[in-house]
Amino acid sequence: MALSEADKPYVVKVLEDGDLQTLGLLDYDKRLKHSFTAHPKVDPFTDEMFTFGYSHEPPYCTYRVITKDGAMLDPVPITIPESVMMHDFAITENYSIFMDLPLLFRPKEMVKNGEFIYKFDSTKKARFGILPRYAKDDKLIRWFELPNCFIFHNANAWEEGDEVILITCRLENPDLDKVNGYQSDKLENFGNELYEMRFNMKTGAASQKQLSVSAVDFPRINESYTGRKQRYVYCTILDSIAKVTGIIKFDLHAEPESGKKELEVGGNVKGIYDLGPGRFGSEAIFVPKQPGVSGEEDDGYLIFFVHDENIGKSEVNVIDAKTMSADPVAVVELPNRVPYGFHAFFVNEEQLAQQTEGQ
Numbered sequence: 142m143a144l145s146e147a148d149k150p151y152v153v154k155v156l157e158d159g160d161l162q163t164l165g166l167l168d169y170d171k172r173l174k175h176s177f178t179a180h181p182k183v184d185p186f187t188d189e190m191f192t193f194g195y196s197h198e199p200p201y202c203t204y205r206v207i208t209k210d211g212a213m214l215d216p217v218p219i220t221i222p223e224s225v226m227m228h229d230f231a232i233t234e235n236y237s238i239f240m241d242l243p244l245l246f247r248p249k250e251m252v253k254n255g256e257f258i259y260k261f262d263s264t265k266k267a268r269f270g271i272l273p274r275y276a277k278d279d280k281l282i283r284w285f286e287l288p289n290c291f292i293f294h295n296a297n298a299w300e301e302g303d304e305v306i307l308i309t310c311r312l313e314n315p316d317l318d319k320v321n322g323y324q325s326d327k328l329e330n331f332g333n334e335l336y337e338m339r340f341n342m343k344t345g346a347a348s349q350k351q352l353s354v355s356a357v358d359f360p361r362i363n364e365s366y367t368g369r370k371q372r373y374v375y376c377t378i379l380d381s382i383a384k385v386t387g388i389i390k391f392d393l394h395a396e397p398e399s400g401k402k403e404l405e406v407g408g409n410v411k412g413i414y415d416l417g418p419g420r421f422g423s424e425a426i427f428v429p430k431q432p433g434v435s436g437e438e439d440d441g442y443l444i445f446f447v448h449d450e451n452i453g454k455s456e457v458n459v460i461d462a463k464t465m466s467a468d469p470v471a472v473v474e475l476p477n478r479v480p481y482g483f484h485a486f487f488v489n490e491e492q493l494a495q496q497t498e499g500q
C-alpha cells in the first residue's frame with residue numbers, strides 16, 4: 142500500500158519490469174470513513190494490522206484493527222480534547238499507544254499569518270494513551286503525562302511486568318516552517334534524541350530517559366520484534382537542516398555514555414555509517430537474513446538511498462547491520478535522481494510472488 146496520513150490507502154503493484162502500478166483506493170468495502178496513518182503496525186506473531194486516522198473534526202482520532210484475512214473491524218473513537226497532528230503510534234503484545242501531543246490544528250493562524258496549519262504549544266504536557274489492543278471503545282484507555290515535546294516516529298514498544306516501554310525519537314523544539322516552504326540555512330534550537338519512556342499501568346507513573354544526543358530520527362528495527370522486547374535500533378543522523386548524513390546503531394542493553402555532546406561510537410552507540418561530505422541519505426530499512434526471531438536480531442542488512450550532491454548521482458547502499466562496516470555490501474548506481482524523502486519499505490521475493498498470484 143501507498144500511504145499518506147491525509148488520505149486512505151492506495152493499493153500498489155510492482156510490475157515485472159520494476160515499475161509501479163496504482164490499482165486504486167482501498168476503503169475496506171466502504172468501512173473506512175477516515176484517513177489512514179502512514180505508520181500502521183503489523184504484529185509479526187498474529188499478522189494483524191493496527192492503524193488509526195486523525196481528523197480536524199470529532200472524533201479527532203479513530204483506531205482500527207485489521208484481521209490477518211484483511212477484514213477491518215469496527216471503529217474505536219479515541220477521545221482527545223482537540224485536533225492534533227498524530228503522525229505515529231505503537232503497539233505491544235496487549236496494548237496500543239496513542240500520542241496526544243501539543244502540535245495543534247490552528248487554521249486561523251494559517252489564514253491570517255501564512256503560518257503552518259499546525260502550531261506547537263510549549264505550555265502543554267505530552268499525553269500518552271494506552272488502550273487494550275482489542276478494546277471495543279476507549280473506556281479502558283489509561284492516559285499518562287510527560288514533559289512537553291513532539292514525536293514524529295517511534296521505534297518500538299513492549300511490556301515488562303506492570304510497565305509499558307516506548308522507544309521513540311523525541312523532538313524538543315519542533316520547527317515546521319521548513320514543512321511550510323520556508324528556506325533556512327539552519328533549524329533553530331533543533332533537538333531530536335532517542336528516548337526510553339516508561340508507563341506503569343499499576344501506579345499510573347510515567348518516566349523518561351534520554352538515550353542519545355541530537356539529532357536522530359526515522360528509527361527502524363528488525364520488524365520481527367514489533368510489539369516485543371528488542372535490542373537494536375537504527376536511526377538516521379540529521380544535520381542542522383535535517384538532511385541525513387549517516388546511519389547510527391543503538392544497543393538498548395547498553396547505557397549511554399555521559400557527557401557526550403556529539404554522536405560517536407561508545408556506550409550504547411555500536412556503530413555509525415557516515416555517508417561522507419556532500420552525500421545525503423534516507424531512512425534505512427532493516428532486512429533480516431532470515432525471517433522470524435530464531436536468528437540473531439541484528440543479523441541482516443540496512444538498505445537506503447544516497448544522493449551525492451558533489452556529482453549529482455544517486456545510488457542504493459546496502460550495508461551490514463551487524464558490523465556497521467564502512468565498506469558497503471553493495472552499491473547500486475541509479476539512472477535517475479531520487480529526491481530526498483521520508484520513508485521506504487522493502488518487498489521480498491515471496492511478497493512479489495504473492496501479488497502475482499493475486500493474494
